[in-house]
Amino acid sequence: MKMKSFFLFLLCFFLVAACSDKEIEPSFAIENSGGVVINSEVGSTTIFSFTSAREWKASCSADWLSVSPLSGESGKASLTITAKSENSTTVDRSATLVLSSGTVRKEITLTQEAGEIGFIEPDLTEYRMPVEGGVLQIGFSTNMGEDEFQIESSPNVDWLNQNEGGRAVFQYEVRLNVLANPGDDSRSVDFIFTRKADSKVMATVKFTQAGKLTPVDHTSDQSVRVLQTASKGNGIPIIIMGDGFTQQEIDDGVYANTMNKACENIFTEEPIKSLRDYFDVYAVTAVSKSKDFTSGDKTVFRCKLEGGQSTAIEGDDKIVQAYMQCVKNINYDDALVIVILNTQVHAGTTYWYMNSQTNKGIDFAIAYCPIIKGMDSEDFRQVLTHEAVGHGLAKLGDEYSYLEFPVITADVIKEVQSLQRDGWVQNVSLTNNRTEVPWSAFLSDNRYVSEEIDVIEGAYTFKTGIYRPTYESMMNSNKTAFNAPSRKEIYDKVMEKGKNVVSPAYEDFVAFDILHKPEVRAYLRARAVEEKPFARPRLVRKALNF
Known part of the structure; x- marks a missing residue:
């Protein structure tokens, strides 16, 4: 009897040991069906509940949400999700909550509802007009009624007269007659959009009119200005030029300021920020007769915006390469050329090149980028960095995907x-x-x-x-x-x-x-504005002109 009990004890012992040695597989059971929705107001909260078979961690990349707690043990758990800022737009914004346990990862969509407060979004934040004057059209979108907002100018001027305007459901247009500028100097005014209920400033648009015409100096075309000389290494060449800039804008210093800003934007992210001393940077002046990018034949580099749902830009690479060669004594095969379009449209495209004889890639590249939302905008800086530094210099691939491209071909x-x-x-x-x-x-x-x-x-x-x-x-x-x-x-x-x-x-x-x-x-950090990502770089297989 004692011997039988002893064997039973050993059997139980080994069974228990075997069970304890077998690790519990990580898994999640989500109680909330679908995604998690939070109200638009700041401080709004919601509870997200789940059960985990093992210890777990939580993370969320959005800076407008907080999640607590961020870790826990096995069993039932509840997360408190709080809106740290108000969604003041009329579009829902989303982020991803990531639950991880061992090798298991679960993604849950968190959505903050669109706000109900008014907004005004100008099509452009800055307008310019030649000395002769003309009709100025300021477009903007809003979810406010016509009796809820007003537009004022600062300072008040007598050389602007309001013309008849038109509007669509949420798209407005203000038309102004601008008189000729009799002075030698340029003049400017700010248009301030305010909410009538409380005089809150909703948006500001700057307008500048050139002074009397100065003699056109066509000798400025194809002139080269050195923006930076390398103090280390061989000097990697970057050549910046603009498309859609008129002689007047070049004479007024707009072109030079844009090239300077583009140069500074290139060196804002690590590691190129700390490697800046290895680069030679040049600006080549290019005079256009127009800033119309719709047809591809009205600017010096014939840039064309595809428009619609596309963010693509096309240009005449032969002309770009010809202007690049105004910079002497550099290795053109290593050159990164950046073409800045004189428009605030959200777009950008980089072109990679392959030697048509060897079928191998060369480091020469052309990155096209508009002054997206204005020279001081983060969008201009970020997209220029993505296109010029990421694609153009380092030959990096895009890390995003489209729903309409489910499987790589x-x-x-x-x-x-x-x-x-x-x-x-x-x-x-x-x-x-x-x-x-x-x-x-x-x-x-x-x-x-x-x-x-x-x-x-x-x-x-x-x-x-x-x-x-x-x-x-x-x-x-x-x-x-x-x-x-x-x-x-x-x-x-x-x-x-x-x-x-x-x-x-x-x-x-x-x-x-x-x-x-x-x-x-x-x-x-989560994406602050949900813009459509760009197409991947276009690969050009043909003989080059240098």
Whole structure:
């Protein structure tokens, strides 16, 4: 009897031991059906409940939401989600709540409802007119009735007369007759949109009229101005030029100011910010007769905005290359050319080039970018950084995807394979094998744990079949810093072209990056404005003119 009891005891012991050795698989049971919706007001809260089989963590990239708690043990849990700011637009805004447990990751859409307060959004924030005057049309959209807002000028002037205007349901247009300017100097006025109920300023539009015409100096066309000379290395050439700028705007200094601003914007993100001394930057003056980008034949570089739902820009690369060669004694194969369009439209396109004889990519590139929403706008800075630095200089691929492109196509797979053989688009991968992705070194590097580098499906504009390193980055929403794999590609390119260092060592980059990398929170900010992402760079296979 004692022997039988002893064997029963051993059997139970081994069964218990076996059960304890088997780890519980992570899983989530979500109680809320569908997404989570929060009211538009600041301070609005909602509760999100779930059950986790194991310990868990929560994160949300939106800076207008807070989530608490951010971690917990197994069992039933409830998160309090709070709106940190009011949604003052008429469009819902969304963010993603990420629950993770072990290898399991669950994404939940958080939506803050559109606000009900009024808004006024001018089509442009700045208008210019020649000395002769004419009809000025100021367009803007609003959700307010005509009796709810008013427009005033500051200072009050007698050289503006209101003309008949028209409006659509939410689109208004104010037409003003502008008298000729009899003075030598330019003159300006601010149009201030205010809410009648409380005199709150809703928007401001600046208008400037040129002074008397100065003699047209056509010798300024194709003139070169040095914006920066490299103090380190070989001097990597960047050439900036503008399209759609008239002689009057060049004489008034508008062109020079725009080129200066574009130059400063290029060097605002790490690592190029700390590598600025390796670059030579030039501005080439280009005189256009018009700023009309609709037909592609009215500006010096014949730039055309595709319009509609497209953000693409086309230009005449032969003319661009001819103006580039006004800069002497540089290696044109290494040149990055940036063409700034004299419009505030949300658009941008970069063109990559391949040697038509060897079928290999060359570093020469043309990045087209408008002055999106004005020279001081973050959109102009961010899109210029994405297009010129990300695509143009470092040959990075896009890290976003479109719903209408569910699966990467066979021809694009071949394109990516070809580009990666030349060392390009190293921030995307056709495999999700963690040891084979181009950024595999970062996945096992504890120094980069805080950046949440992973293998995430969706990149190069496709939802599936291609992967990216992080949820957010400058090559995704434009609103965040470059992620570590992209920073390495920029660093490597500068070392290669600026110091003749072939295949810089990983540890050399890390040593540099630790000193200069931006704060991790920069990668986790949500997209502030939901704009349609751009098309991926266009690959040009033809003989070049240099």
